[in-house]
Amino acid sequence: MEKLIISAAICGAEVTKEQNPAVPYTIEEIVREAKSAYDAGAAVIHLHVRWDDGTPTQSKERFQEAVDAIRKECPDAIIQPSTGGAVGMTDLERLESTDIVPTPEFATLDCGTCNFGGDEVFVNTDNTIFNFAKIMKERGIKPELEVFDKGMIDIALKADKKGLLVHPLHFDFVLGVQMTATLRDLVFMVGSLPAGATWTATGLGKNAWHIAAATISMGGHVRVGFEDNLYLEKGVLAKSNGEMVEKAVKLAKILGREIATPAEARQILGLTK
Numbered sequence: 432m433e434k435l436i437i438s439a440a441i442c443g444a445e446v447t448k449e450q451n452p453a454v455p456y457t458i459e460e461i462v463r464e465a466k467s468a469y470d471a472g473a474a475v476i477h478l479h480v481r482w483d484d485g486t487p488t489q490s491k492e493r494f495q496e497a498v499d500a501i502r503k504e505c506p507d508a509i510i511q512p513s514t515g516g517a518v519g520m521t522d523l524e525r526l527e528s529t530d531i532v533p534t535p536e537f538a539t540l541d542c543g544t545c546n547f548g549g550d551e552v553f554v555n556t557d558n559t560i561f562n563f564a565k566i567m568k569e570r571g572i573k574p575e576l577e578v579f580d581k582g583m584i585d586i587a588l589k590a591d592k593k594g595l596l597v598h599p600l601h602f603d604f605v606l607g608v609q610m611t612a613t614l615r616d617l618v619f620m621v622g623s624l625p626a627g628a629t630w631t632a633t634g635l636g637k638n639a640w641h642i643a644a645a646t647i648s649m650g651g652h653v654r655v656g657f658e659d660n661l662y663l664e665k666g667v668l669a670k671s672n673g674e675m676v677e678k679a680v681k682l683a684k685i686l687g688r689e690i691a692t693p694a695e696a697r698q699i700l701g702l703t704k
């Protein structure tokens with residue numbers, strides 16, 4: 432089986448220090464968490480940034496500062512800025528994270544509108560999605576196609592039909608937000624992908640570890656980290672993103688998958704930079 436790419440979603444936009452004191456807000460804390468994940472075996476750092484008080488931001492200056500600082504500690508990591516940002520941000524705000532130097536090689540592209548609990552709705556109209564895809568293609572940024580349910584795979588394929596995406600397509604299944612996170616769901620999502628696509632999966636909260644184990648067994652790639660889950664196991668808060676990456680590495684070892692270095696991950700994902 433192909434080597435396993437581990438992505439670490441170290442920060443997110445929604446989780447707080449009240450939920451887990453290790454959630455990073457400051458640049459120093461974000462670097463600490465990125466380095467802990469990288470040292471443990473993560474090839475990809477999925478990046479959101481916050482102001483020092485925890486408020487999520489897509490400020491290009493803040494992203495530039497974070498990426499420059501992470502780069503010093505994790506020289507060859509694939510740093511993947513979020514273009515999702517936080518619920519309620521404008522498209523222009525969300526795209527700021529891609530407007531840094533050097534231009535990111537990889538960034539997320541959210542492929543549909545999603546209920547985020549309560550009254551929160553993460554809005555991604557077709558026009559937003561196609562426009563983000565177009566801009567990312569023009570800038571030479573490979574999108575990771577974030578899909579929260581099967582309909583979003585179909586929207587991504589519409590964008591592909593319009594020639595807006597770069598092959599091989601790479602999807603990330605975020606299960607347990609809008610769609611449930613059963614193994615039946617995971618198998619259905621994988622079976623809905625076009626030939627040649629690569630995929631990562633993550634399960635929210637209590638779904639994290641059964642989705643990771645199934646994904647490793649099925650030949651997919653794994654995302655772990657505070658953005659999606661704060662617990663190492665039931666009732667035990669993770670002390671760092673690195674601890675969660677270590678757990679994914681242990682699962683991979685048990686299940687016979689080797690871990691991809693950043694260089695190997697770039698090859699698997701078709702990243703050209």
Ligand code: KMH
Nearest residue numbers: 444513515516517518539
């Ligand atoms: N925070 C969510 C509203 C992404 O990074 O592209 C969007 C999100 C997806 O986290």
Ligand code: ZN
Nearest residue numbers: 443513515658
């Ligand atoms: Zn994210």
